[in-house]
Amino acid sequence: TQLLEQSPQFLSIQEGENLTVYCNSSSVFSSLQWYRQEPGEGPVLLVTVVTGGEVKKLKRLTFQFGDARKDSSLHITAAQPGDTGLYLCAGPLLGGAQKLVFGQGTRLTINP
């Protein structure tokens, strides 16, 4: 059973389009993190959302944490080829051990 369900798992769009990636769970998380990974490298932390309903913006990327802290979304506006990569949501379960549960990942390709 996957504790964090990410969708879509694959997404290929044209430069300039908008997209949203979803991360859903039936469990409550104390926080959720989004990472981006490029080939040959380790994941790099983009943002952490902590409070239910929180919205954070990182240039063209908007991250939202659900009110019940069970889900999160990543919205990219006017996608660029440099946004291509594997996007991973992850978080520690509320009341759980100090380790991260990872979603399956979304492989995003932005075509010029």
Next chain:
Amino acid sequence: SAVISQKPSRDICQRGTSLTIQCQVDSQVTMMFWYRQQPGQSLTLIATANQGSEATYESGFVIDKFPISRPNLTFSTLTVSNMSPEDSSIYLCSGEKRGSFYNEQFFGPGTRLTVL
């Protein structure tokens, strides 16, 4: 951000042999972890590396197959023992950011292992 290095970056090994992967972190991390990742897929936690004591393994991973050491705060090794082709994967070490309330982690670049 923390600096985490791993070596080797890649290796091709024969079935039945063992490979030890080294991970060096700087002082900006506290806990250390080892993950396995199939190319293009998500990360699976192998174990938490504990300083000076036995690692804490996740379900499906055992010490005999993946012995881990962490002799000090900034260094850890993962050995993949008696390898088979099914062990071909990317192995990543990570460190939890010091002072983080939210278990944020920094990752090394990974070791790409191919077992023939």
